[in-house]
Amino acid sequence: MSGLSWARRNQNWLPWVGGAALVAVPLFVIPALSPAWDPLRLAFVWLILWQWNAQISRTRFGPVAAPVLFGLTLLILWEMTVRLFDVPSVILPAPTAIGIALVDQAGTLRGDWVQTVAKGAFGGWLMGSAAAIAMALLVARSDVLRRGLLPVGNFFAALPIVGTAPILVMWFGFGWESKAAVVVVMVFFPVLVNTIAGLDDTTAMQRDLMRTYGASAGQELRYLKAAAALPFLFNGLKIASTLALIGAIIAEFFGSPTFGLGFRISTEVGRLNLPVVWAAIVVAAVTGSLWYGLLAQLEARLTFWHPSQRGRA
Amino acid sequence: MSDTPLSAPGAGIGRSGKVALALRGTARRAGPVLAVVVALIGLWYLACIPMNAQNSLLLAERAGETVTPATAAERRSMSGLALALASPGAAVEHAFAQDRPRLPSPHQVAVELWDSTVDKKITSKRSLVRHAGITLAPTLLGFVIGSLAGIALAVGIVHSRLMDLSVMPWAIASQTIPILAIAPMIIVVLNSVGIQGVLPKAIISAYLSFFPVTVGMVKGLRAPAPADLDLMRTWNASGLRTLVSLRLPSSLPYLFASLKIAVAAALVGAIVGEFPTGAVSGLGARLLAGSYYGQTIQIWSALFGAAIVAALLVAAIGLTERVTLKRMGLT
Numbered sequence: 069m070s071g072l073s074w075a076r077r078n079q080n081w082l083p084w085v086g087g088a089a090l091v092a093v094p095l096f097v098i099p100a101l102s103p104a105w106d107p108l109r110l111a112f113v114w115l116i117l118w119q120w121n122a123q124i125s126r127t128r129f130g131p132v133a134a135p136v137l138f139g140l141t142l143l144i145l146w147e148m149t150v151r152l153f154d155v156p157s158v159i160l161p162a163p164t165a166i167g168i169a170l171v172d173q174a175g176t177l178r179g180d181w182v183q184t185v186a187k188g189a190f191g192g193w194l195m196g197s198a199a200a201i202a203m204a205l206l207v208a209r210s211d212v213l214r215r216g217l218l219p220v221g222n223f224f225a226a227l228p229i230v231g232t233a234p235i236l237v238m239w240f241g242f243g244w245e246s247k248a249a250v251v252v253v254m255v256f257f258p259v260l261v262n263t264i265a266g267l268d269d270t271t272a273m274q275r276d277l278m279r280t281y282g283a284s285a286g287q288e289l290r291y292l293k294a295a296a297a298l299p300f301l302f303n304g305l306k307i308a309s310t311l312a313l314i315g316a317i318i319a320e321f322f323g324s325p326t327f328g329l330g331f332r333i334s335t336e337v338g339r340l341n342l343p344v345v346w347a348a349i350v351v352a353a354v355t356g357s358l359w360y361g362l363l364a365q366l367e368a369r370l371t372f373w374h375p376s377q378r379g380r381a
Numbered sequence: 382m383s384d385t386p387l388s389a390p391g392a393g394i395g396r397s398g399k400v401a402l403a404l405r406g407t408a409r410r411a412g413p414v415l416a417v418v419v420a421l422i423g424l425w426y427l428a429c430i431p432m433n434a435q436n437s438l439l440l441a442e443r444a445g446e447t448v449t450p451a452t453a454a455e456r457r458s459m460s461g462l463a464l465a466l467a468s469p470g471a472a473v474e475h476a477f478a479q480d481r482p483r484l485p486s487p488h489q490v491a492v493e494l495w496d497s498t499v500d501k502k503i504t505s506k507r508s509l510v511r512h513a514g515i516t517l518a519p520t521l522l523g524f525v526i527g528s529l530a531g532i533a534l535a536v537g538i539v540h541s542r543l544m545d546l547s548v549m550p551w552a553i554a555s556q557t558i559p560i561l562a563i564a565p566m567i568i569v570v571l572n573s574v575g576i577q578g579v580l581p582k583a584i585i586s587a588y589l590s591f592f593p594v595t596v597g598m599v600k601g602l603r604a605p606a607p608a609d610l611d612l613m614r615t616w617n618a619s620g621l622r623t624l625v626s627l628r629l630p631s632s633l634p635y636l637f638a639s640l641k642i643a644v645a646a647a648l649v650g651a652i653v654g655e656f657p658t659g660a661v662s663g664l665g666a667r668l669l670a671g672s673y674y675g676q677t678i679q680i681w682s683a684l685f686g687a688a689i690v691a692a693l694l695v696a697a698i699g700l701t702e703r704v705t706l707k708r709m710g711l712t
Binding site for chain 2: 121122125131134135137138139142158159212213215216217219220223228230231232234235237238239310314318321322333337342345349352353356357
């Protein structure tokens, strides 16, 4: 009874499941030995998963389930490609091999993470952003300074600032301080430019209103300009968070103690131990995504009134 | 008579009024920028004094001058600022013309830049123009590949709800992966497969430049007003016709804005891609070679060379943008 009603509710699924089974059996069971069929097998799995994804995206779980399933699809295809075509792990290790390396090397990677992310990237990001915000608050008070600094800041923000890494490593030594310094330099201009632009993003009407209330400069900053700057500031901070990770890792290529994510990547590449390299990359990527996600959460909390946030509901 | 003679009353007024306005605008805009640049150069010169103080005092001592902490051993533990304050004369005198300063002074960098661009033949191994050209090839190739991929992905995302739902979050997540950090690995791995030369660096550049283009183009392709889209529907226009005649033209301002970001990112990718190939050729290689041999002036001039290349690339796109948008009547 219940089976029948399930079938009725999901009748647009059934032809797919049946058809898939019909193709899958000959494709995977009968010519099991012929590698010539491998591309077809890959295409088949991709088609099935993509179709499933199309079905799921129409349900109310779509916004969450679709990207997850798409990620899973990529992982499965990756694993299948590596196994079917015997790709050497030097070129592309399978996801499972990377997972095993991630578990095996958990202790080492934790040490690397503390050195590179917690001290270098996060420390530098905090210092650089704080300095940029302080500078922006100073600059925003003077129109001439603002008009002079904004183009120059924009110019610096577009520069290949990673190039300063060798210089800063020379100045500050091999420890985490030099990595934090690279991060400070990389983070400073994007945050500065965004904050200045944000502090300036008030309308004449709003400024007039503040004047009507008899607001002091401090009150105007607190109640009008700071609020106006927040969406821009978060944009800058989010860009800066990815830059910070890149800066801290790149700087380690120019000299580091014998731990750190950048050091791990460069030495394990030298030893052709690619699963560990990829594990280090996974650690960096997950950290980057979490960092970005937390900032986005905080942004949604603090700037709930902004059109870009309201439109999402 | 369509054109009035030059001597006609009031003939030149419109034009000269415009010129004057443009000039006034330039002065208003350029003045503060110039002031900031001058201030930055001034700060740089000032910073040279404490940064180079350790070496300055050593040079002064060797030249027979008396410096306040008399021996190098005493000076070693002191900070640059303390040294500069202890014997300001010697610190200032020797700060700006050292062979391997910790911080080269602006004119040293400018002279090195001039030497390695104008005075050297392009074929010379020390010519910065040659190195910039070598870096430019993968930058442009990667930029073109990345931009085309970005546009294609954006078209897909705008036209398919499924792609919007499933690909877009991953396109964003892909940028939190510090790809630059694994650039050296990509180069080494592709090398071991036999792919060498321009392509591996171009791949990194392409990866870095596709994302800004995708995000910008998704926004741009969705920019047409609902009324315009309705009009296309009224005409029974196909999806392709709507894309070509409405969505693509109205996305151009967004496209150019993101192309500027993309080309700067592509240059960074190409420079970092040169690091692991050893210090052979290219701007990144000049940086690396400079840091190996302590040639600080060379590092700084390579850095400024890269900055100039980046500025030129962005300016070129800016010019294309202005001409295109003007011809389309969008500005």
